[in-house]
Structures are given as structure tokens and as C-alpha cells.
Amino acid sequence: MIQDLLKSNGKAILLGNEAIIRGALEAGLQFVSTYPGTPASEIGNSFYKIAKQANVYFEFSTNEKVAMEATMGASFAGLKCLVAMKNFGLNVASDSLLPFLYTGSKGPTVILAADDPQCHSSAQSEENSRGFSYLGHIPTLEPSDAQECKDFTKLAFQLSLKFKTPIMVRLTTRVAHQKMPVVLGVLPKPKAFLAKFVRNQKRFVTMPPRVLEMHQELLQKIKDIQKHAETSIVNITINQKSKIKNQKYKSKIKDGEAKNAGIITSGVAYLHTREAMDLVGMEAPILKLGFFYPLPEEKIKKFIKPLKKVLIVEELDPYLEKEVERLARIVNPKLQIFGKNVLPEVGELNPDNTAIGVAKLFGKTYNPKIIQPTKKLKHLPRFCTGWPTCPYWKLYAAVKQAAPQGTVFGGDIGCYMIAALPPHSLYDYLISMGSGVGIGHGVKKALQISSGQAQKQKVIAFIGDGTFLHAGISGLMNSVYNKSGLLLIILDNSITAMTGHQVNPSMGKDSSGEEIEPVKIENIVKALNVKNIAVIDQEENYNQLVATIKEFVNSGETSVIIARHICGLLAKRQEKAKKD
Amino acid sequence: MANKNFNIVITGVGGQGLITLLDVISKAAFNKGLDIKTSELHGLSQRGGSVGVYIRFGKKVYSPMVPKTQANLVLALEFQEALGGLEFANKNTVFVINNYQTPTLGESASLKQVEDNIKLATNKIFTMPFLSICEKELDNSVVVGVAMLGFAIEKQALPLTKEEIIEAIKETMPEKFWELNLKALELIKE
Numbered sequence: 001m002i003q004d005l006l007k008s009n010g011k012a013i014l015l016g017n018e019a020i021i022r023g024a025l026e027a028g029l030q031f032v033s034t035y036p037g038t039p040a041s042e043i044g045n046s047f048y049k050i051a052k053q054a055n056v057y058f059e060f061s062t063n064e065k066v067a068m069e070a071t072m073g074a075s076f077a078g079l080k081c082l083v084a085m086k087n088f089g090l091n092v093a094s095d096s097l098l099p100f101l102y103t104g105s106k107g108p109t110v111i112l113a114a115d116d117p118q119c120h121s122s123a124q125s126e127e128n129s130r131g132f133s134y135l136g137h138i139p140t141l142e143p144s145d146a147q148e149c150k151d152f153t154k155l156a157f158q159l160s161l162k163f164k165t166p167i168m169v170r171l172t173t174r175v176a177h178q179k180m181p182v183v184l185g186v187l188p189k190p191k192a193f194l195a196k197f198v199r200n201q202k203r204f205v206t207m208p209p210r211v212l213e214m215h216q217e218l219l220q221k222i223k224d225i226q227k228h229a230e231t232s233i234v235n236i237t238i239n240q241k242s243k244i245k246n247q248k249y250k251s252k253i254k255d256g257e258a259k260n261a262g263i264i265t266s267g268v269a270y271l272h273t274r275e276a277m278d279l280v281g282m283e284a285p286i287l288k289l290g291f292f293y294p295l296p297e298e299k300i301k302k303f304i305k306p307l308k309k310v311l312i313v314e315e316l317d318p319y320l321e322k323e324v325e326r327l328a329r330i331v332n333p334k335l336q337i338f339g340k341n342v343l344p345e346v347g348e349l350n351p352d353n354t355a356i357g358v359a360k361l362f363g364k365t366y367n368p369k370i371i372q373p374t375k376k377l378k379h380l381p382r383f384c385t386g387w388p389t390c391p392y393w394k395l396y397a398a399v400k401q402a403a404p405q406g407t408v409f410g411g412d413i414g415c416y417m418i419a420a421l422p423p424h425s426l427y428d429y430l431i432s433m434g435s436g437v438g439i440g441h442g443v444k445k446a447l448q449i450s451s452g453q454a455q456k457q458k459v460i461a462f463i464g465d466g467t468f469l470h471a472g473i474s475g476l477m478n479s480v481y482n483k484s485g486l487l488l489i490i491l492d493n494s495i496t497a498m499t500g501h502q503v504n505p506s507m508g509k510d511s512s513g514e515e516i517e518p519v520k521i522e523n524i525v526k527a528l529n530v531k532n533i534a535v536i537d538q539e540e541n542y543n544q545l546v547a548t549i550k551e552f553v554n555s556g557e558t559s560v561i562i563a564r565h566i567c568g569l570l571a572k573r574q575e576k577a578k579k580d
Numbered sequence: 581m582a583n584k585n586f587n588i589v590i591t592g593v594g595g596q597g598l599i600t601l602l603d604v605i606s607k608a609a610f611n612k613g614l615d616i617k618t619s620e621l622h623g624l625s626q627r628g629g630s631v632g633v634y635i636r637f638g639k640k641v642y643s644p645m646v647p648k649t650q651a652n653l654v655l656a657l658e659f660q661e662a663l664g665g666l667e668f669a670n671k672n673t674v675f676v677i678n679n680y681q682t683p684t685l686g687e688s689a690s691l692k693q694v695e696d697n698i699k700l701a702t703n704k705i706f707t708m709p710f711l712s713i714c715e716k717e718l719d720n721s722v723v724v725g726v727a728m729l730g731f732a733i734e735k736q737a738l739p740l741t742k743e744e745i746i747e748a749i750k751e752t753m754p755e756k757f758w759e760l761n762l763k764a765l766e767l768i769k770e
């Protein structure tokens with residue numbers, strides 16, 4: 001728990017994300033920047049509470065690209081840095097991230113990326129950040145449990161120091177949101193920060209022709225790290241003999257089936273594999289990889305060389321499987337490779353679907369007697385009920401009342417995504433942060449330049465205050481500049497609610513919780529030359545909201561309504577805090 | 581059974597305090613020196629959607645997820661959500677169900693339908709109006725999970741004692757909540 005993060009030693013139950021924090025603190029962390037996104041959100045939320053006490057600088061940056069750049073700058077100036085985000089954040093940050101690998105880090109730097117197989121807390125896509133490891137040549141570690149979250153993070157700082165490159169630690173939901181007893185290490189004594197920016201154009205200016213040399217140097221670095229990975233303690237072989245323990249199977253399975261089988265796995269899939277072996281009653285040697293990139297190729301070759309069959313247990317895309325196939329062609333062309341032919345490529349792994357794969361490796365099946373519910377019931381997420389109310393109930397009621405038939409509704413990312421679900425079932429598209437207005441512009445433009453009825457069709461896009469500040473401003477500017485004339489409704493509930501109520505520049509508190517002058521969204525909108533602007537509290541002036549939507553949507557100009565009313569849950573908490 | 585760990589599945593809807601309950605139970609197991617793994621979900625589901633969390637403890641636990649058919653105890657904080665625990669059930673699984681319903685959009689189930697369905701796996705079902713008792717006796721709905729936990733201990737449905745839970749409550753919650761939670765723990769015995 002969070003109160004254990006600064007405990008001097010011993011053991012504590014930590015969430016994977018908390019263990020990341022503890023590992024970074026044990027490594028002597030100085031500078032943290034992040035942007036919230038589940039399943040990485042608790043990292044920022046916890047630092048928000050403990051940063052001062054832990055003697056680290058912490059900020060919620062305004063988006064992930066900015067968070068990445070903040071960390072890059074602090075690293076260039078020599079501080080020990082951590083930057084954390086969810087998978088989609090990496091997409092936003094990638095433009096600066098890729099050259100960061102060319103310059104390398106000066107102060108040791110760890111990039112934390114959290115994936116969400118099964119999309120438990122993500123719309124958008126079932127993104128696999130492992131792709132970025134290849135794209136950017138980012139050395140990448142994959143912990144499987146909370147203990148490893150701590151240990152691997154600490155190790156990542158050491159690697160970063162040694163090889164002068166940022167190291168990525170990649171989590172998935174079942175690692176980030178897993179709790180277990182973690183053996184704590186020693187926290188270093190607080191020291192004064194000694195940052196110093198030493199001019200070094202050769203290192204920090206990525207202009208050609210130097211940039212090509214940097215590329216070459218990066219490839220060499222990766223080779224060196226690969227050599228290191230071959231003997232690294234994070235790649236381990238569990239040398240149990242392959243055998244069948246389950247008496248029931250023993251008599252039925254041909255002798256050869258169990259012999260010379262092995263499993264390669266990493267991350268949480270390793271834990272499911274161990275569990276699956278218990279479930280199926282079979283054992284096989286395991287190569288557990290802590291390094292995803294670069295892979296310890298010699299170690300893998302040595303592992304697969306004596307095998308007849310190997311099973312690769314990994315979530316989502318078969319990155320490891322493809323590498324093993326390539327290496328097997330060199331050392332063991334007859335090797336039978338099992339992977340995505342027996343395990344799902346979509347959705348997360350669990351002990352059960354892993355057990356099915358493990359059983360198949362031995363030519364068996366696994367099907368326990370599961371009683372299925374006769375009805376598939378599901379509570380869908382909905383806007384909070386109770387008092388103080390969620391401001392979105394009224395907002396969407398007004399929209400439904402005011403919008404002309406055939407209006408195209410553009411969704412965006414935040415609590416207001418819920419309006420995509422019944423009973424509202426409102427949005428016609430919903431893609432990524434800031435895209436509601438960006439895509440809305442394209443839709444409206446396409447209609448505008450067409451002949452006939454299409455020209456009359458309206459577009460209303462929605463965006464939260466958090467998302468507007470993250471990625472909405474340039475989309476709105478584009479709509480004004482290129483005159484598409486859509487209506488953007490900015491849902492200003494004065495907080496980044498969805499991801500756990502983080503402060504943002506519009507809510508009047510900075511990253512340390514201190515009061516600041518809030519950024520006024522209407523000032524930004526004005527500066528973009530939006531002509532029709534209205535700020536309306538939907539709880540106070542419902543009728544005015546309905547009338548204004550009607551007026552603006554028919555105006556033909558790019559217009560903005562800022563619907564400003566505090567998040568109900570936040571209001572409830574503030575009231576409670578006052579009482580206590 | 582291959583698995584000797586104790587496996588708990590808690591189901592309910594977002595906002596019912598499942599994670600607090602998870603913290604108390606795992607702390608109690610931790611204090612006994614057991615290995616633990618838990619898994620919880622954050623994000624969109626917390627806005628009133630279906631949620632399920634897992635707690636596993638024993639000598640050595642690998643996966644944070646309970647394998648299907650391997651739950652020892654299912655706590656359902658909303659009765660329709662008890663069905664979410666069904667695939668984890670075997671004939672020895674104990675279900676403790678809160679007789680409380682929040683509306684689903686679309687298909688719903690009555691308590692009887694839910695219980696009949698669960699009986700296909702196990703007969704060890706205890707259903708009580710935990711929430712209304714908490715509201716009536718303690719004027720509080722947040723502690724319903726702790727009341728259910730206390731009841732489960734009375735029924736010897738998990739290998740932890742009330743003393744161990746009380747200790748864990750004190751270690752995981754601020755002092756101002758102790759009294760309320762200790763009352764909830766003792767509230768419902770039959």
C-alpha cells in the first residue's frame with residue numbers, strides 16, 4: 001500500500017505500479033514526469049502524494065510527449081529520471097522518444113509503459129508496446145510480478161547508467177494491478193541534486209550528417225546490451241525435466257510426447273504458465289525472459305537446441321515466437337514450434353487458456369468442468385448517480401433535445417465515453433484523445449464540399465477539459481483555420497476524472513497540490529479566433545444550453561460551448577474532506 | 581485438486597469498495613506469513629460497471645488470476661454479479677451473496693434464477709440482505725463487504741479469524757474508520 005512506499009526495509013504488500021515507484025526510489029530517483037492513463041495511473045497518483053517526502057521532483061505533464069520531453073531535458077542535465085504512461089501515451093510521445101534513443105540518456109532514465117491486453121481500461125486498441133522496442137531500438141525489460149517490478153526497475157536504472165540509454169520497463173494490466181508481498185531494499189539517503197547542462201552538440205543535436213552516425217552508434221549499443229543480456233540474471237532457465245506428473249495422463253500418453261519439450265515465456269504469461277503446469281499436471285523446462293529487447297539469442301539457441309518441441313507463451317502478437325522461429329532455423333530446423341496456433345492472439349492470457357496451450361504441447365487437452373451462467377449479464381459503466389450529480393446527465397439530455405436530426409456526434413476519451421453506451425448510445429465515432437474534434441473537422445469538411453443534402457448535415461464533437469488541454473487545441477484551431485464550422489462542446493468538469501481524478505492546468509492546482517491561477521479554457525478558445533463562444537453551467541441554465549446548441553450548430557461557423565460544472569464524485573469528495 | 585492455495589473471487593459493481601476488501605483480506609493473509617497474489621481492475625469499470633477481483637494465498641502462488649473451477653469462496657456484493665463467479669465454482673465453493681440489485685441495461689436475473697444457476701455447481705450458497713442490514717444498523721453502506729467477510733468467517737468459509745481481520749483493518753485503514761468496520765465485521769452471524 002502507498003503508506004509502505006517509504007518504509008525503510010522489510011516486506012510489504014505492493015501493487016505492481018507501487019513496486020515500480022519503490023524500485024525507482026531505491027535507485028535514487030530524482031525527477032518524475034507522467035501523464036495519467038490506466039493501467040499506469042497509480043504511478044502518478046502515488047507520486048502526487050509522496051513526492052515531497054520522498055525528495056523527488058514530480059509533475060503531471062500536460063501530455064505524454066511533453067512528459068517525455070521533460071524527462072529528456074532533466075536527463076540531459078544529469079538527473080535520474082522516470083517517465084510513466086500507458087501504451088497510447090507512447091504513441092503521443094514517440095516523436096521525441098525515437099531521437100532520445102539516438103542521443104541516449106545522460107542522467108539514467110527509465111521509461112515505463114503499461115499495456116492493457118483485453119482492454120480492461122482502454123478503448124481505442126489492444127496495443128502492444130513491444131512494437132516500439134523494435135521501432136525505436138529501446139532496450140526493454142518485462143517484469144512478471146510486483147517483486148520483479150521493483151527489482152527490474154532498479155536494474156533498469158543501472159543498465160541506463162552503464163549503457164547511457166533510456167531503458168523501457170513494459171507492464172501489462174495483470175502486472176501493474178497485481179499485489180504481492182515485496183521484499184524491500186534500502187532507500188538511499190536524500191542528497192542535494194547536482195544538475196548541470198553541459199553543452200555537447202555532438203550528443204544532443206540530431207542534425208544530419210551526425211544523425212546517421214548516431215544511428216550507427218545506437219545499433220552498436222544494442223549489440224553491447226545484447227551481449228550483456230546473454231548473462232543477465234533476468235533471463236532465467238527453470239531446469240525442471242519435462243515430465244508428466246498427473247497419473248491420469250501418464251498411462252495414456254506415449255512416452256515420447258513428454259520428452260524434450262520446453263517453454264519460452266515472459267511477463268505475466270510466465271506466472272500463468274507455472275499455474276497451467278499445475279493445472280495440467282505436467283512439467284517442462286522453462287526459459288523465462290526478462291529482456292524482451294534485445295533478446296539473449298545465444299541463450300535461446302542453447303535452450304531450444306536439444307528440444308523436439310517448444311511452446312512460446314506470450315500475450316498478443318507473436319514477437320517472441322517469430323524470433324524463436326528464426327533462431328531455430330539456425331540451430332534446430334526440425335524443432336516443432338507451438339505458439340499462436342494453440343494460444344489466443346487477441347485478449348489476455350490467463351491460467352485457463354494457457355493450460356489449454358500447455359496441454360497441447362503434450363498432445364493432450366485441458367477442459368475442466370466449468371458451469372457457465374445461463375444468462376450473460378453485465379453492468380455497463382454509467383455516469384455516477386447520487387448527489388452531487390454527474391454533470392454529464394444533464395449535458396447529454398440537452399444535446400439530445402437540441403441537436404437536429406442526422407447530426408454526426410464525435411466522441412472522445414474520458415468519463416463522457418460512457419455516452420457511447422446505452423441508454424445514450426450517442427457517438428458515431430470514438431477513436432483517441434483529441435480526435436473527436438480532429439475527425440469531426442474532416443467529416444464536416446467532406447459534407448461541406450459535397451453537393452445536395454450533405455451540406456446541411458451537422459457535426460457536434462465533444463471533449464473533456466483534460467483531453468482538450470492534452471490534444472484538443474490543435475484540432476480546434478484546424479477547424480477554425482480551415483473553416484469547417486462544427487460545434488465543439490467542451491465538458492469542463494474541472495478535473496481529469498476517468499483516470500482517477502488527477503489535477504490539470506484548468507482546475508487551479510499544480511502537480512504538488514498547490515493553488516495556482518487556473519488556465520481558462522475560454523481564453524484559449526478565444527485566442528484561436530472562435531467567434532461563437534458560450535460558457536454555460538448545465539445544472540444552472542439548462543434551457544440556455546439547449547437554445548445555444550441550436551443556435552451555434554446552425555450558425556455555419558466553428559463554435560464552442562464550454563459546459564462547466566464540477567464532477568459529482570469530486571464534489572462529493574471535497575464535501576467529505578471539508579467535514580472530516 | 582491440483583491447487584492447494586486458497587482462492588477468493590469478489591464480484592460486484594464499481595464503487596462498492598472491492599479493493600478495500602481485497603486489501604484487508606490480503607493483509608490478514610500476509611500477517612500469517614503466507615504468499616499472496618491479487619488482481620484488481622481500475623478504470624472505466626469503476627463507474628458502476630461489473631468488476632471482479634481475485635485474492636489468492638497459500639505457500640506459493642504464481643498467477644494473480646484464479647483458475648476456472650478453483651475458487652474456494654465467492655463474495656458477490658450484488659446478486660446478479662454472483663453469476664460472474666460461477667465459472668470459478670466447483671462443488672465445494674461457498675457463495676456469500678448480498679441480496680441487493682442494481683439495474684442492468686437489457687437482460688437481468690432474479691435472485692432465484694441466480695441461485696438456481698449457481699446450484700448447478702454448488703449448494704453452499706448464503707444469501708442475506710447485507711446491505712440493508714448495514715444501512716439499518718450502522719447507517720452506512722460502504723462497509724457491506726466487511727459485513728459479508730465477517731459472516732463468511734462465522735460460516736468458516738475462509739481460513740482467517742476475526743482477530744486476524746481486525747488486525748488487518750487497523751493496519752490498512754485510518755483510525756477513524758476502525759470502529760465502524762469492526763462493528764460491521766461482527767454485525768451478521770446468522
Ligand SMILES: Cc1ncc(C[n+]2csc(CCOP(=O)(O)OP(=O)(O)O)c2C)c(N)n1
Nearest residue numbers: 037088413414415464465466467496497498
Ligand atoms: C494518449 C492517451 N493518454 C492517456 C489516456 C488515458 N485517459 C483516458 S481518459 C483520460 C482523460 C479524461 O479527462 P477529461 O477529458 O477531463 O474527461 P473526464 O474523465 O474528466 O470526463 C485519459 C488521460 C488515453 N486514453 N490516451
Ligand code: SF4
Nearest residue numbers: 384390415567568569
Ligand atoms: S467521476 Fe465525475 S465525471 Fe466521471 S461519471 Fe462520475 S461524476 Fe461524472
